[in-house]
Amino acid sequence: MMKAAVLGATGSVGQIFVQLLNGHPWFKVSAVAASESSAGRKYSEVAKWRLPTSIPEEAAELDVVPVEPEAVRDVDVVFSALPAEIAGKTEEDFAKAGYVVVGRVRKDLALGGVRFIALGHNTVRGDAGCGILNAEYLKVKNTSRR
Numbered sequence: 001m002m003k004a005a006v007l008g009a010t011g012s013v014g015q016i017f018v019q020l021l022n023g024h025p026w027f028k029v030s031a032v033a034a035s036e037s038s039a040g041r042k043y044s045e046v047a048k049w050r051l052p053t054s055i056p057e058e059a060a061e062l063d064v065v066p067v068e069p070e071a072v073r074d075v076d077v078v079f080s081a082l083p084a085e086i087a088g089k090t091e092e093d094f095a096k097a098g099y100v101v102v103g104r105v106r107k108d109l110a111l112g113g114v115r116f117i118a119l120g121h122n123t124v125r126g127d128a129g130c131g132i133l134n135a136e137y138l139k140v141k142n143t144s145r146r
Contacts, residue, residue, distance in 0.1 A: 002076040004135075005031035005099075007067050007090065009059075010038055010047045014081035018047075021079070022056035026136065029059050031075050033067040040064065069097035077102060077135055102135045 004021060008014040009032035021029050033039075038046040044060035065071040067090055072078065078094050080087055080103035091103045 001028050002026055003028055003030040003074060005029075005033060005072045005075040005078045006081060007033045007072075007078060007094075008081035008083070009043065009064070010034040011081055011083075012050055015047060015049060015051055017079045017081050018043075018056060018059045019051055019053055022059065027077065029056070029062070031065060031072050032059060032062050033065050033072055036066055038064045039066045039071075069094050069099065072099075076100065079103075079135065100135075 004027045006014050006017045006021070006029060009018055011034075014032075014034070018029055018032065021027050032043045034046065041064055042060065043062045043064055044055055046064055047055060049055045067082065067086075072094075077100045078091075080091050080094075080101060082090055082103070087103055091101045095101050
């Protein structure tokens, strides 16, 4: 089981990541990261849950950490649901810290001089579902952190 962090976990796409990863056979949400105003509080307290399902119990009890590589510890993969205006630099910081980062495809992002683009279209699960599919591909290819 790979430990996963969700960046931007309190937002709509972040919540979809948390919900889709709940019960996943390969990934377990072990860290949720969000803005400084949410950090230090339980996920269930700060996530204004917008989905028709209940907030997953395991995630509900997690303490929210800041969206910084130093604050997210002991995870194998980072799923990013960050807004575009902060995603690029933040995802790059996580990648430079040695994390496998799964985020949205953008023209301006090449990590470590390498551009990896895995496109997908998932009309049922949207961006988050596509991100999880890409992470599943990486796991099958045995890509690991650090």
